[in-house]
Amino acid sequence: MDKWKRSSRLTDMTQQLITQPYRLLPLPVFASRYHSAKSSISEDLAIIDEVLRKEGNGRLETVAGATGGVRYIPSMSNQLIKQILTVLCKQLANPDRILTGGFLYLSDLLGDPELLRQLGKIFATLFGGREIDSILTVETKGIPLAYATAAYLNVPVVIARYDYRVTEGSVVTVNTTGSNHRIRPLSLSKRSLAEGSRVLVIDDFMKGGGTIYGMMELLVEFHAELVGVGVMVESPTVERRIDSYVSLAAIREIDMEQREIIVEIGNLEVGEKNEES
Amino acid sequence: MDKWKRSSRLTDMTQQLITQPYRLLPLPVFASRYHSAKSSISEDLAIIDEVLRKEGNGRLETVAGATGGVRYIPSMSNQLIKQILTVLCKQLANPDRILTGGFLYLSDLLGDPELLRQLGKIFATLFGGREIDSILTVETKGIPLAYATAAYLNVPVVIARYDYRVTEGSVVTVNTTGSNHRIRPLSLSKRSLAEGSRVLVIDDFMKGGGTIYGMMELLVEFHAELVGVGVMVESPTVERRIDSYVSLAAIREIDMEQREIIVEIGNLEVGEKNEES
Numbered sequence: 001m002d003k004w005k006r007s008s009r010l011t012d013m014t015q016q017l018i019t020q021p022y023r024l025l026p027l028p029v030f031a032s033r034y035h036s037a038k039s040s041i042s043e044d045l046a047i048i049d050e051v052l053r054k055e056g057n058g059r060l061e062t063v064a065g066a067t068g069g070v071r072y073i074p075s076m077s078n079q080l081i082k083q084i085l086t087v088l089c090k091q092l093a094n095p096d097r098i099l100t101g102g103f104l105y106l107s108d109l110l111g112d113p114e115l116l117r118q119l120g121k122i123f124a125t126l127f128g129g130r131e132i133d134s135i136l137t138v139e140t141k142g143i144p145l146a147y148a149t150a151a152y153l154n155v156p157v158v159i160a161r162y163d164y165r166v167t168e169g170s171v172v173t174v175n176t177t178g179s180n181h182r183i184r185p186l187s188l189s190k191r192s193l194a195e196g197s198r199v200l201v202i203d204d205f206m207k208g209g210g211t212i213y214g215m216m217e218l219l220v221e222f223h224a225e226l227v228g229v230g231v232m233v234e235s236p237t238v239e240r241r242i243d244s245y246v247s248l249a250a251i252r253e254i255d256m257e258q259r260e261i262i263v264e265i266g267n268l269e270v271g272e273k274n275e276e277s
Numbered sequence: 278m279d280k281w282k283r284s285s286r287l288t289d290m291t292q293q294l295i296t297q298p299y300r301l302l303p304l305p306v307f308a309s310r311y312h313s314a315k316s317s318i319s320e321d322l323a324i325i326d327e328v329l330r331k332e333g334n335g336r337l338e339t340v341a342g343a344t345g346g347v348r349y350i351p352s353m354s355n356q357l358i359k360q361i362l363t364v365l366c367k368q369l370a371n372p373d374r375i376l377t378g379g380f381l382y383l384s385d386l387l388g389d390p391e392l393l394r395q396l397g398k399i400f401a402t403l404f405g406g407r408e409i410d411s412i413l414t415v416e417t418k419g420i421p422l423a424y425a426t427a428a429y430l431n432v433p434v435v436i437a438r439y440d441y442r443v444t445e446g447s448v449v450t451v452n453t454t455g456s457n458h459r460i461r462p463l464s465l466s467k468r469s470l471a472e473g474s475r476v477l478v479i480d481d482f483m484k485g486g487g488t489i490y491g492m493m494e495l496l497v498e499f500h501a502e503l504v505g506v507g508v509m510v511e512s513p514t515v516e517r518r519i520d521s522y523v524s525l526a527a528i529r530e531i532d533m534e535q536r537e538i539i540v541e542i543g544n545l546e547v548g549e550k551n552e553e554s
Contacts (some may be wrong), residue, residue, distance in 0.1 A: 007287055011328040015292040019394070107445060107469055111434040113427045118278060119295070139417040140436060141444070144424045150390045151428075157388040159417060163440060167418070169376045192384055249324040258485045 004034040009044050016073040017048065017060065022126070022154035026069040045070055056080060074152050075125040076118075078270040080190040084118050085265045089249050092233065101209075102254055104261070106233070110141050110204055119248060120148025123202060123230045126246055126268055127153070130227050133197040134158050136219070138186065138211055142203040145232055149202050158192045160215055168192075172221045176214030186214040188222070197224040206231040209242035216242075234266060281311040286321050294325065294337065294349040298401070299431035303346040322347055326509050333357060346445040353395075353401040355547040361395050362542045366526050369510065372536040379531055381538070383510070384546050387418050387481055396525060397425025400479060400507045403523055403545060404430070407504050410474040413496070415463065417486055419480040422509055426479050435469045435476075437492055445469075449498045453491030463491040465499070483508040487521035493519075511543060 003146060004012070013030060030041045043176055049060040056077025062070050076084075077194045088109070097104045109115055123145075132153055137146035138160045168189035176186045193199070201215050219226055229245035236252060247266030254261050281289070290307065307318045326337040333354025339347050353361075365386070374381045386392055395539050400422075409430055414423035415437045441448060445466035453463045463547045470476070489506055496503055506522035515528060524543030531538050 006284060007324045008328045009289045010284055011291045011325050012332060014288045015295050015329070015334060018292050018295055020391070023391075047284050049289050051285050052292075053545040055289060057292060099443065101443055102286050102442050105444065105446050105466075105468065107436070107466055108433070111327065111427075111436070113424065113431060113433065113470070114297070114300075116424065117428060140420065140438060140440075143417065144434065147393065147421045150388075151394060154390060156385070156390065156419065159384070159388070161417060163417075166376065166378055167380050167382065189382075189384055191382065192388070221289050 003036060006040070006044065009034050009036065009040075010047060010150055013041075013044055017070070020154070021058075021072050021074045021152050024063060024069040024071045029069075073128065075119055076121050081122055081125065081268075081270050082265070084122065085248055088115070088119075089263040089265060092249055092251065092263045093261045095261060096257065097261065098254065098259060101254055104233075104235075104251070106204060106253070107141065108241060109145050110232075116144050116148040119145060119232060120150075120152050122245075122248060122268075123149040124152030126270075127200055127228050127230065130200075131198050132200045132227050134193060135200050135202050136160060136193075136215055137186075137202050138215060139163070141205070145204055146202040149200075149230070153200075155200075158188065158237075160186050160188045160218055162186055172218060174214055174217040174221065176217075177210045178208070186211070186218065188218045192223055193221045193222050197222065198227045199224050200227045201229045201232075203229075204232045205235065206233070206240075206242070206245065206247070207235040207237050209237075209240045209245075213241040214244070231266075283317070283321065283545060286311050286313065287324060290321055291325055294347070297431070298335075298349050298351045298429050301340060301346040301348045303344075306346075311316050312391070322338065335484075336388075350405065351398055352405060353398050358399055358402065358545075358547050359542070361399065362525055365396075366540040366542060369526055369528065369540045370538045372538060374538065375531065375533065375536060379533060381510075381512075381528070381531070383481060387421050387509075393421050393425040396422060396509060397427075397429050399525060399545075400426040400523075401429030403547075404477055404505050404507065407477070408475050409477045411470060412477050412479050413437060413465075413492055414479050415492060416440070418482070422481055423479040426477075426507070430477075432477075435465065437463050437465045437495055439463055449495060451491055451494040451498065453494075454487045455485070463488070463495065465495045470499050470501055472500045473498065475504045476501050477504045479507075479508075480507045481509045482512065483510070483517075483519070483522065483524070484512045484514050486514075486517045486522075489522070490518040508543075 031038050042149050053059050058074040061073050069181050135146050135150045146157045164187045170190045171187040173185045175183050175188040231247050233249045234247040246268050250266045252262040309314050330336050335351040338350050378468040412423050412427045413435050423434045441464045447467045448464040450462045450464040452460050508524050510526045523545050527541050527543045529539040
């Protein structure tokens with residue numbers, strides 16, 4: 001059993017910490033894995049922490065005591081968030097997205113793993129300071145975004161469904177109304193969410209907010225607590241049923257005749273969560 | 278502008294490479310970012326590559342030439358794959374999963390970001406040697422698994438839907454039959470997949486294979502090529518419509534009276550893709 005060199009330890013520890021955000025890794029495991037003194041491990045962690053902070057990629061958090069350890073708290077610098085959302089807005093403004101009825105095609109963006117990873121990290125930056133037990137989304141298109149966020153926050157994803165299936169077991173159902181005033185039942189598996197859970201709602205698109213309002217009604221039925229609402233895109237509407245949410249991008253206008261889409265960065269407030277930049 | 282120390286470079290490069298699998302990162306970008314000589318960068322990459330290989334976490338691939346660079350090819354050691362799938366089988370065998378009608382509740386597993394990351398990395402290990410343009414799955418439960426795999430293979434996810442929506446634009450539709458012989462139309466947005474694409478199909482659960490057969494029929498309509506089929510769990514059936522697939526776990530029997538589920542590791546062949554272990 002050779003003692004690991006610092007360079008090898010740094011590579012391996014960085015890989016382990018980065019791929020398991022918010023997961024507490026006990027220090028003795030590192031010490032025995034690398035056959036190294038605890039003091040060396042602590043120095044390594046200080047280097048990793050410094051690089052993460054300097055580059056606006058988050059930080060390490062050390063928890064003292066017998067059940068303690070170290071974990072990676074991911075975050076993104078304001079500068080990079082603005083860069084990414086500026087590119088997103090440009091992509092959203094592409095008139096080729098306009099579909100019959102004034103809908104926008106978004107499936108390409110919601111299928112791009114690189115973009116999803118970035119947006120998931122942005123949501124993790126915005127909501128990371130809050131205590132979250134689960135992320136709730138609705139089928140279908142919100143799922144990849146919810147999963148990308150969950151991967152950075154290390155919490156499970158729970159999926160509400162319009163289309164009740166036997167594979168969900170017993171469900172709780174509420175009725176939702178969309179922008180077309182059609183009533184649709186929305187169900188959540190009873191065993192998917194523990195009573196009293198603290199829940200972050202993530203979805204791809206919000207217009208009137210009927211779907212998100214439906215998810216909030218489900219949370220009431222589960223005696224769960226809403227921690228926040230994050231949507232990728234909000235769209236202009238006369239009346240909105242939700243007053244507190246974070247949007248990454250906001251469509252201001254879709255001009256069908258001129259084939260023009262006006263998009264701005266959403267209502268997110270960057271700054272408070274970032275220690276750098 | 279200070280020159281970066283090796284320890285800082287290693288941490289930052291590892292973080293960048295690991296979080297962007299299969300993405301080619303040009304070497305000059307590293308050299309200018311760290312104000313370091315190319316020879317130093319090459320030495321760093323050799324250290325990272327060595328640690329990744331030694332720990333069975335994949336490897337770095339260097340592409341020479343003007344458009345060249347380095348990328349991270351993720352993979353998992355046979356030993357770790359077996360460990361993870363043994364735990365998965367144990368979780369699947371929990372009789373509390375049995376639902377009315379002999380269905381199994383799987384949503385907790387498919388909502389667990391840590392497990393999804395591991396299973397996505399296993400699929401990336403098994404299929405990573407093949408040229409893949411897109412991953413195709415079907416709503417709803419297969420989506421997180423498809424996304425987790427796509428994140429490791431750096432390819433987009435495309436979602437076939439039972440429930441046609443206006444937000445998909447024009448679609449191609451085929452009919453599928455499930456184990457209950459009910460016919461259900463399955464649609465895929467025309468603009469989601471380019472003609473001639475090489476496609477990996479990923480789904481959570483396969484019994485008779487009707488859904489996957491439907492996806493294969495969609496691929497024919499798109500003049501796309503099937504590269505492989507990966508499912509998390511296969512379930513016993515009299516007749517299967519698919520003869521070539523990779524399963525991570527296989528349910529052999531669900532005994533409703535004894536409330537017993539017999540599960541084994543699936544038909545995957547581990548070994549060929551791993552250079553270590």
